[in-house]
Structure formats: C-alpha cells, structure tokens
Amino acid sequence: MAEQVLGQEEVDLLLKSLGKEEEVEEKSLGYKKFDIDDLEHISLGTIAGLEIILEKWSRLSRAKLSSLVVAINNVYKAETSLIRFEDLIAKLPVPSCINTFNITGLKGTHFLILDPRMIYSIVSVIFGGSAKPYRIEGKEFTKLELKIIKKVVDLLLSAFQESWNSILPGEVMYLETEVNPALIAPMNSKKEMFIQAHINIEIDGIEYPIFLAIQNSSLEPVVDRLRNVSEASEYVDYDSIIKNLIKNLPVSLSVTIDGGNFTVKDILEWEVGDTITLKTSANRPVKVNIEGVPKMYGVLGRSNSKKAVKILKLLDNKESQ
Structure with missing residues (x-):
C-alpha cells in the first residue's frame, strides 16, 4: 500500500490546529488551567502562634538594636504575607543584604533581608553622622560595614531565637550574608512560597524595612502546635524587656575626693603650683557617685596611664542617702 504524504498546506493547517482542542474543551467546561504551585501549603490566618512569635520578635528587636544604635526611635511589625521566592528576590537592589539561616527541626533555608540604606545610616549614626539615607546603586560594602x-x-536573629523558643524548641543558626540576589536564586524553586514578615525600624525619624522570610512548607511539621497557641496562653516577659532597656541607658559617674573651708584671702593668694591640703588623709576611701548619688567607696589610682578608682565597698540604699 502506498504511503500517504501530507502536502505543505495540510501540514500548516495541522500545526495551526494544535492546542485548539484544549481551548475548546476549557471553554465548554467553563474552567481555567490551575497551577497547583499556587496552593498555599499553610493558611496564614490559622497560625496564631506564628503571629505571636513575629510580634514578640519585633518588640525584642527594638530592645536589642537599641544597645547598638541609641538613635533607634521605634521598631514595629508592619504586615505578614505569602510571597513566591521569585518575587521575594526580584526587586532586591545590588548590593543587597541577604542573610541566610536555618532553624533546627525545620527543613529549608530562610532569609533575613536588610535594607542596605539602613546599614549605611547605622554606620553614619554610630560615628556621629546623620541617619539620612544614601544612594546605594553599585556601591559595595566595606569591611567595617560588613562587621x-x-x-x-x-541581634535580630537572637531576638527571633527568643521569640521562637517561647513557643517551639529549636536553634536559629546563621549561615552567611550575600550581597548579590542572583547568587541565591538557585537555592529554591521560583514558585516556592515563603511567609514574609515585614517590620519597620525608625532611626532619627527615618524608616527602613526589614524582612524575615520563612519557607512555607518547612512549617508543616509544627503547624498544629502553632495553631493551638492562643494569645491568652502566651506569656510576654515585659520585666525582662524593660530591664534590658534600662541596662543600656547611659549614666554619669563622678568621684568626690574631699572638700574644705578656706577664706577669700587664701583663695586670692593661690598661684599655679600651690598645693591645697584637704581635710581627709591620703589613704581614706573616696565616694563614687552615680548620677550624683553616692553608691560606693573606692581608692584612687592609675590604670594604663589613666586615672582610675578601685571599688572597695558598695553602699546600700540607707548609706546612699
């Protein structure tokens, strides 16, 4: 039997018709193609425990960051959302500040993303400059800025560790810092979903965003425990937060050597090089004052070519009055 060979017109017609059967079937059945990757593994609205962790993280972050940058006015949680990995890295500038970390017991790699402008502002404020944001296009971080x-x-991961451990066990382990978004692109599927927590940090009135991104599917082993946590059962240790804030407040220290009574005639006769003899003996301890209030006794001396005072006794509240 002779083989039938299609002509060019018949081949062209056949190619044009490819895929049209599927389109007709979709229209007749009234449905559209659905990408299963669009499904949320976990619905954010049902995870009360995760929201508690993230709220606590924002509060603890303020306390910890204030120990490094006094000019921080506020740190607050803005929103929590689901985002594809490709969208997470699509708008990141170069250089970026992408920090990867793991949580023991959970699979996958997670991200802490800082605004590069915030880094330059923090460096500026630490050295007495302004918090005004800088242009970052093409600028690489120096060794000092990387430190x-x-x-x-x-500090941020330490705050997250404490927040996480208030509900779940696990150690937060820092991995590395990457400045080029293209180098982290192969780490996950483009359609991998992440839970993104957005907090804002305010430095001298200027706000900068910080993003914490946790791989959505990694929470599946612990999602039931997170769902069963209520705000009423979550204890917030405000005492520790306040104590940490107080510990980082600057205070003044002064040393009272001694005094004496002199006449105006004596004072008018003083000249450079004169020795003024005080009442107390040279071996008597001096008072050490905190914010003008006597808090301890000490003895004067030298340390590394600088004047110093060695603490001999701490005063109780009655002795301080």
Whole structure:
C-alpha cells in the first residue's frame, strides 16, 4: 500500500490546529488551567502562634538594636504575607543584604533581608553622622560595614531565637550574608512560597524595612502546635524587656575626693603650683557617685596611664542617702 504524504498546506493547517482542542474543551467546561504551585501549603490566618512569635520578635528587636544604635526611635511589625521566592528576590537592589539561616527541626533555608540604606545610616549614626539615607546603586560594602551588618544580624536573629523558643524548641543558626540576589536564586524553586514578615525600624525619624522570610512548607511539621497557641496562653516577659532597656541607658559617674573651708584671702593668694591640703588623709576611701548619688567607696589610682578608682565597698540604699 502506498504511503500517504501530507502536502505543505495540510501540514500548516495541522500545526495551526494544535492546542485548539484544549481551548475548546476549557471553554465548554467553563474552567481555567490551575497551577497547583499556587496552593498555599499553610493558611496564614490559622497560625496564631506564628503571629505571636513575629510580634514578640519585633518588640525584642527594638530592645536589642537599641544597645547598638541609641538613635533607634521605634521598631514595629508592619504586615505578614505569602510571597513566591521569585518575587521575594526580584526587586532586591545590588548590593543587597541577604542573610541566610536555618532553624533546627525545620527543613529549608530562610532569609533575613536588610535594607542596605539602613546599614549605611547605622554606620553614619554610630560615628556621629546623620541617619539620612544614601544612594546605594553599585556601591559595595566595606569591611567595617560588613562587621556592623554581622552585629545587626546577630541581634535580630537572637531576638527571633527568643521569640521562637517561647513557643517551639529549636536553634536559629546563621549561615552567611550575600550581597548579590542572583547568587541565591538557585537555592529554591521560583514558585516556592515563603511567609514574609515585614517590620519597620525608625532611626532619627527615618524608616527602613526589614524582612524575615520563612519557607512555607518547612512549617508543616509544627503547624498544629502553632495553631493551638492562643494569645491568652502566651506569656510576654515585659520585666525582662524593660530591664534590658534600662541596662543600656547611659549614666554619669563622678568621684568626690574631699572638700574644705578656706577664706577669700587664701583663695586670692593661690598661684599655679600651690598645693591645697584637704581635710581627709591620703589613704581614706573616696565616694563614687552615680548620677550624683553616692553608691560606693573606692581608692584612687592609675590604670594604663589613666586615672582610675578601685571599688572597695558598695553602699546600700540607707548609706546612699
């Protein structure tokens, strides 16, 4: 039997008709194609425990960051959302400040993303400059800036560790800092969903965003425990938060050597090089004052070519009055 060969017109017609059967079927059945990757593994609205962790993280972050940058006015949680990995990294500038970390017991790699402008502002404020944001296009971080980034990241992850452990066990482990978004692109599928927590940090009246991104599917082993947590059962240790804030307040220290009574005639006769003899003996301890209030006794001396005072006794409240 002779083989039938299609002509060019018949081939063109066949190619044009490819896929039209599926379109007709979709229209007749009234449905559209659905990408299963669009499904949320976990619905944010049902995870009360995660919201508690993130709220606590924002509060603790303020207390910890204030120990590094006194000019921080506020840190507050803005929103929590679901985002694809490709959208997470699509709008990041170069350089970026993308910090990766793991949580023991959970699979996957998670991200702490800082606004590069915030880093430059923190460096400026630490050295007495303005918090005004800088242009960052094409600018690379210096060694000093990378060290400060590591300090900021350590403080933020430490705050997240405490918040996480208030509900779940697990250790938060810092991995690395990356400045080029293209280098983290191969780490996850483009359609991998992440839970993104957005907090704002205010430095001298200027706000900068911080993003914490947790792989959505990684929470599946602990999602039931997170759902069963209520705000009423969550204890917030405000005492510790207040104590941490107080511990970082600057105070003045002064040392009272002694005094004496002199006549105006004596004072008018004083000249450079004269020795003024005080009442107390040279071996008598001096008072050490905190904010003008006597709090301890000490003895004067030297340390590394500088004047110093060695503490001999701490005063109780009655002795301080």
